[in-house]
Amino acid sequence: MDEVLKLEHIVKKYQSDNGEVLSVDDVSFNLKQGEFLSIIGPSGCGKSTILSIIAGIEKATHGKVYIDNEEVDGLNSKVAYMLQNDNLLEWRNVYKNIILGLEIQNKCKKENLEYVDRLIKTYGLEEFKMSYPSQLSGGMKQRAALIRTLAIKPELLLLDEAFSALDYQTRLQVTNDVREILKKENKSTIMVTHDIPESISMSDRVIVLSSRPGKIKDIHTLDFDGCDNPLKRRAHPKFTKYFDILWGEMIG
Amino acid sequence: MDKVEIIESEERRRYLTKKRNKKIAIRSTQILILIALIAVWEIFADLGIIDAFIMSSPSRILDTFAHLSSNGLLHHLEVTLYETLVGFGLGVIFGIIIATILWWSPFLTAVFEPYLVVLNSLPKIALGPVIIIWMGAGTGAIIFMAIAISLIVTVMELLNGFHATNKNKIKMAQTFSATRSQIFFKIVFPSNLSTLFNSMKVNIGLSLVGVIAGEFLVSKAGLGYLIVYGGQVFKLDLVMASVIILALVAALLYGAVELLENIVIRSINHTSKK
Numbered sequence: 372m373d374e375v376l377k378l379e380h381i382v383k384k385y386q387s388d389n390g391e392v393l394s395v396d397d398v399s400f401n402l403k404q405g406e407f408l409s410i411i412g413p414s415g416c417g418k419s420t421i422l423s424i425i426a427g428i429e430k431a432t433h434g435k436v437y438i439d440n441e442e443v444d445g446l447n448s449k450v451a452y453m454l455q456n457d458n459l460l461e462w463r464n465v466y467k468n469i470i471l472g473l474e475i476q477n478k479c480k481k482e483n484l485e486y487v488d489r490l491i492k493t494y495g496l497e498e499f500k501m502s503y504p505s506q507l508s509g510g511m512k513q514r515a516a517l518i519r520t521l522a523i524k525p526e527l528l529l530l531d532e533a534f535s536a537l538d539y540q541t542r543l544q545v546t547n548d549v550r551e552i553l554k555k556e557n558k559s560t561i562m563v564t565h566d567i568p569e570s571i572s573m574s575d576r577v578i579v580l581s582s583r584p585g586k587i588k589d590i591h592t593l594d595f596d597g598c599d600n601p602l603k604r605r606a607h608p609k610f611t612k613y614f615d616i617l618w619g620e621m622i623g
Numbered sequence: 624m625d626k627v628e629i630i631e632s633e634e635r636r637r638y639l640t641k642k643r644n645k646k647i648a649i650r651s652t653q654i655l656i657l658i659a660l661i662a663v664w665e666i667f668a669d670l671g672i673i674d675a676f677i678m679s680s681p682s683r684i685l686d687t688f689a690h691l692s693s694n695g696l697l698h699h700l701e702v703t704l705y706e707t708l709v710g711f712g713l714g715v716i717f718g719i720i721i722a723t724i725l726w727w728s729p730f731l732t733a734v735f736e737p738y739l740v741v742l743n744s745l746p747k748i749a750l751g752p753v754i755i756i757w758m759g760a761g762t763g764a765i766i767f768m769a770i771a772i773s774l775i776v777t778v779m780e781l782l783n784g785f786h787a788t789n790k791n792k793i794k795m796a797q798t799f800s801a802t803r804s805q806i807f808f809k810i811v812f813p814s815n816l817s818t819l820f821n822s823m824k825v826n827i828g829l830s831l832v833g834v835i836a837g838e839f840l841v842s843k844a845g846l847g848y849l850i851v852y853g854g855q856v857f858k859l860d861l862v863m864a865s866v867i868i869l870a871l872v873a874a875l876l877y878g879a880v881e882l883l884e885n886i887v888i889r890s891i892n893h894t895s896k897k
């Protein structure tokens with residue numbers, strides 16, 4: 372299969388007045404086209420740092436990142452990075468929020484706007500296009516933020532705790548929706564989460580990081596006999612097996 | 624989204640009536656106090672308890688107003704308004720430009736910060752005589768005074784607002800590879816519109832202070848000049864009328880800024896504050 376992303380021996384040291392923090396220590400992995408990968412690990416182990424390096428917002432101290440076999444150097448429009456908060460701009464209506472990325476990248480072409488319209492329709496925001504973020508529920512805001520991220524047709528999607536602001540019910544629904552969108556669009560995705568069940572329900576593979584400095588403890592390939600619907604996976608007999616393994620690794 | 628269903632119950636009607644009555648009571652008391660003050664002033668002046676020559680009186684002030692154009696009040700008002708609006712406008716424009724440049728360059732911010740702090744706490748009126756020597760005793764010096772008084776406040780408030788812009792929103796724009804100018808125009812500036820208008824509301828009053836102070840010092844026209852002149856020749860009616868007009872002008876200008884804010888915010892669909 373084609374490799375979308377390759378990380379080679381990534382090391383990140385943060386410098387500050389109080390000294391040096393080794394945040395990520397020698398992390399290497401690959402991502403295949405259409406694959407969904409989760410990264411889990413204790414708080415402060417460098418998960419967000421890894422995503423920021425892939426997105427080009429932070430620079431690695433050592434090591435190299437390749438996207439489509441090209442070395443990453445600075446911000447990159449092939450990658451879309453959905454931060455923990457929806458970060459919708461409250462002075463723009465939902466539609467204008469959704470096209471913000473296209474606007475920034477000068478890509479408000481007819482075909483892209485049609486694609487946006489289709490996403491909006493599919494994910495039930497049609498009625499709320501002209502509403503303002505303050506008038507939406509938490510789940511709707513998250514969906515709007517996701518559509519904004521997808522609208523630029525990224526090759527690679529990075530999700531950082533993208534669903535943690537949601538209550539449990541909504542979260543189940545939204546993660547289910549998102550997984551379906553991504554499958555339909557055949558997007559390659561890396562998701563950072565604290566939530567072990569969430570990672571198991573959504574991913575093809577799960578990377579477990581050690582506590583700081585983040586090193587790869589283990590990479591698990593999940594096999595649910597071809598089932599990749601998050602809600603169905605949660606009812607699958609193998610679900611608890613994977614949970615026990617990952618839980619053991621996280622705390623041990 | 625969901626409309627709150629308004630039930631017209633007996634309790635609700637009583638609640639609304641009570642609220643309205645309270646508002647009426649406050650407003651009518653305010654008006655009564657004003658009328659009482661004016662009445663007492665007039666009566667005391669008529670009875671000779673206070674000296675109407677020194678204290679003026681409501682009827683004399685009214686009489687001055689009646690001859691607005693013949694006694695030149697209107698012309699002086701025009702001059703003061705012109706100086707205030709020009710000073711205010713330039714202060715806001717330069718304030719935005721300087722704050723933007725400083726936001727752009729963290730180096731310049733760090734360099735100029737102590738200067739800004741000192742300039743901010745310095746009473747700018749103290750510079751009046753110096754400004755007159757530099758600019759000459761004329762309209763230029765007065766407008767400069769108005770700018771000097773409002774500029775630093777605008778810069779400080781805007782810059783603080785710019786720096787306090789939600790970091791996550793900036794990072795979000797960066798995830799789309801936004802340039803620094805896109806970050807400024809799409810995120811930083813729009814999220815600080817209410818900061819800008821709040822500082823404008825303060826500054827319209829400050830500009831007026833600057834203009835009046837300038838007119839006290841140098842001018843041959845304007846309400847500030849009229850007040851000084853009236854005081855010197857003991858035309859207290861003129862002084863009082865000028866002060867009242869000044870109060871009205873201040874309120875009107877404030878209202879104009881508020882109106883502008885509403886128009887701008889509506890036109891860019893800015894429904895809520897930061």
Ligand SMILES: Nc1ncnc2c1ncn2[C@@H]1O[C@H](COP(=O)(O)OP(=O)(O)OP(=O)(O)O)[C@@H](O)[C@H]1O
Pocket residue numbers: 385386387392393394413414415416417418419420421583
């Ligand atoms: N800009 C920075 N300057 C200095 N240290 C930093 C910076 N950003 C992160 N760190 C440090 O690097 C380490 C890893 O941070 P990171 O945000 O990647 O962790 P994380 O795994 O995402 O944590 P969490 O699960 O809490 O989000 C932390 O110890 C943090 O204090």
Ligand SMILES: [Mg+2]
Pocket residue numbers: 418419420
């Ligand atoms: Mg994090």
